Amino acid sequence: MGVVDRINAASRRVPVWTVYLLGALWPAWLLYLAATGSMGVEPVKALEHELGRLALQALIAGLLVTPVRTITGLNLMRFRRAIGVLTFYFVSTHLLVWLILDVQILSEIWKDILKRPYITVGMAAFVLLLPLAMTSNNWSVRKLGPKWRKLHRLVYPAALLGGAHFVMVGKTWEFDALVYLSLILALLGWRVVQAYKPGKSRRRVTKDASRVAS
Amino acid sequence: MAYKNVLKYSDVTPRADYLNRRQLMGGAAGLAAGMALGPALGASKYSTDLKPNPLEDIASYNNFYEFGSAKGDPANNAHMLTIDPWSVEIDGMVDRPGSYGLEDILTKVTQEERIYRFRCVETWSMVVPWVGFELNQLLDLAGVQGAAKYVAFQTLYRPEEMPGQRSVSLEWPYREGLRLDEAMHPLTIMATGIYDEPMPKQNGAPLRLVVPWKYGYKSIKSIVRVTLTDKEPQTTWNMLQPNEYGFYSNVNPEVSHPRWSQAYEKPIGGGLFAKRQETLMFNGYADEVASLYDGMDLVVNH
Ligand code: HEM
Numbered sequence: 001m002g003v004v005d006r007i008n009a010a011s012r013r014v015p016v017w018t019v020y021l022l023g024a025l026w027p028a029w030l031l032y033l034a035a036t037g038s039m040g041v042e043p044v045k046a047l048e049h050e051l052g053r054l055a056l057q058a059l060i061a062g063l064l065v066t067p068v069r070t071i072t073g074l075n076l077m078r079f080r081r082a083i084g085v086l087t088f089y090f091v092s093t094h095l096l097v098w099l100i101l102d103v104q105i106l107s108e109i110w111k112d113i114l115k116r117p118y119i120t121v122g123m124a125a126f127v128l129l130l131p132l133a134m135t136s137n138n139w140s141v142r143k144l145g146p147k148w149r150k151l152h153r154l155v156y157p158a159a160l161l162g163g164a165h166f167v168m169v170g171k172t173w174e175f176d177a178l179v180y181l182s183l184i185l186a187l188l189g190w191r192v193v194q195a196y197k198p199g200k201s202r203r204r205v206t207k208d209a210s211r212v213a214s
Numbered sequence: 215m216a217y218k219n220v221l222k223y224s225d226v227t228p229r230a231d232y233l234n235r236r237q238l239m240g241g242a243a244g245l246a247a248g249m250a251l252g253p254a255l256g257a258s259k260y261s262t263d264l265k266p267n268p269l270e271d272i273a274s275y276n277n278f279y280e281f282g283s284a285k286g287d288p289a290n291n292a293h294m295l296t297i298d299p300w301s302v303e304i305d306g307m308v309d310r311p312g313s314y315g316l317e318d319i320l321t322k323v324t325q326e327e328r329i330y331r332f333r334c335v336e337t338w339s340m341v342v343p344w345v346g347f348e349l350n351q352l353l354d355l356a357g358v359q360g361a362a363k364y365v366a367f368q369t370l371y372r373p374e375e376m377p378g379q380r381s382v383s384l385e386w387p388y389r390e391g392l393r394l395d396e397a398m399h400p401l402t403i404m405a406t407g408i409y410d411e412p413m414p415k416q417n418g419a420p421l422r423l424v425v426p427w428k429y430g431y432k433s434i435k436s437i438v439r440v441t442l443t444d445k446e447p448q449t450t451w452n453m454l455q456p457n458e459y460g461f462y463s464n465v466n467p468e469v470s471h472p473r474w475s476q477a478y479e480k481p482i483g484g485g486l487f488a489k490r491q492e493t494l495m496f497n498g499y500a501d502e503v504a505s506l507y508d509g510m511d512l513v514v515n516h
Contacts, residue, residue, distance in 0.1 A: 040286065172383035
């Protein structure tokens with residue numbers, strides 16, 4: 001048995017709920033750190049930044065599942081829904097910190113969403129992820145049928161906007177943000193290349209793309 | 215911690231010459247422990263009554279892109295900077311241009327404590343007990359000529375010691391500028407310390423500008439050059455984004471920045487649930503400085 005097979009076998013013994021549990025507790029742990037002074041003298045911004053990065057990391061992890069399987073044979077498809085749901089959860093906590101702890105004032109919140117381009121873009125990413133989170137259950141998958149796959153391709157523009165949002169947050173070009181955005185562009189680019197690969201039937205292409213999106 | 219190890223003026227300056235400073239900074243000199251500020255000089259009439267932030271806040275949450283763009287980068291990296299010896303090149307429209315050694319400057323100026331509100335354009339704020347001298351004293355040393363209208367400042371450029379300067383995030387060296395009347399205003403100081411410590415390196419050791427009614431980036435750090443000129447000087451953030459960072463950059467709740475509404479600010483140090491509070495015109499210094507801008511459109515000249 002090769003290394004990949006062994007990891008695949010081992011991963012099948014990991015119950016998916018452990019991923020949910022770990023993911024659910026992570027922001028709580030960050031909140032604890034922020035509340036107890038381990039995040040420096042401005043814990044609100046620090047928390048906002050940590051949760052923003054976590055959200056983007058989860059988003060990227062979700063986009064990695066298919067290429068990793070295609071390229072290496074490593075199959076983490078079982079965990080992908082959990083990763084997707086957690087992505088939305090992380091983005092939501094990021095948004096809540098911004099609303100409640102950072103900006104605080106309702107009129108200012110509206111103005112920021114409309115007038116600050118980096119907030120507008122982040123908010124657009126959040127809005128795109130909303131229907132995905134709401135349909136991440138077996139009932140919706142059954143009910144929507146092929147439309148479900150189509151719908152979940154919204155994760156591509158959401159990822160693009162999330163990455164762009166991070167780049168735009170910086171007052172100057174930030175190396176980290178550019179790395180994240182490049183990763184996202186590479187992962188989306190890979191899908192475009194796959195879709196136009198010669199020798200693949202049209203059917204196979206759609207199937208691939210939709211699996212990616214789900 | 216880094217700021218404990220920086221140059222002590224008692225090490226390099228004859229005792230009589232730093233007396234003034236020592237009275238202010240009893241602890242720092244390692245002498246005259248317990249000598250209080252109050253009895254020696256009395257509080258400056260320019261100081262605020264607000265409670266200063268602890269040194270930990272002031273020296274751990276910094277924007278000093280020469281050492282990196284994250285708030286903790288300056289505190290982590292600034293130890294690399296060497297500040298001894300230090301001199302300031304004063305040139306342009308002055309009677310006595312030249313290189314002025316910092317020790318020498320400090321023998322000729324009067325230092326005092328100034329507790330100022332400090333407001334960053336990113337909407338956070340602090341209260342900082344600076345120690346320093348009025349910039350007008352330094353300018354008088356060099357003798358400002360009648361035709362001069364502006365003062366330009368430059369930060370040290372030394373990429374070996376300032377890792378942020380190896381990236382192209384901003385155009386180096388960092389540049390700032392003031393109109394001459396702003397520079398001569400008694401609120402405008404050159405600071406050399408905070409509390410009874412020499413200036414922490416991450417806060418702009420050994421010599422930095424503090425202009426309390428303007429956004430923090432105007433208060434340029436680790437200054438090596440001061441130039442008197444008759445043209446509005448280039449300023450670093452303005453060069454990057456002219457629509458975001460104007461030459462004046464006066465704190466103004468009514469002029470919204472493209473990135474941040476400036477109507478409210480967040481005092482640092484209140485923890486997770488710190489409340490935002492309303493921004494004050496000219497950061498609370500309107501009585502002292504509003505007249506400098508009589509008749510000017512503060513939206514156009516933001
Ligand atoms: C898919 C959605 C989103 C993702 C992936 C995301 C990700 C990020 C990341 C990575 C950062 C930078 C963290 C750092 O500098 O270390 C950030 C900062 C930030 N995000 Fe988001 N974000 C999203 C949505 C939103 C939304 C909906 C809002 C608010 C409406 C928002 C508001 C902010 C703010 C205010 C900052 C910090 C800006 C500052 O430093 O002043 N984000 N976000």
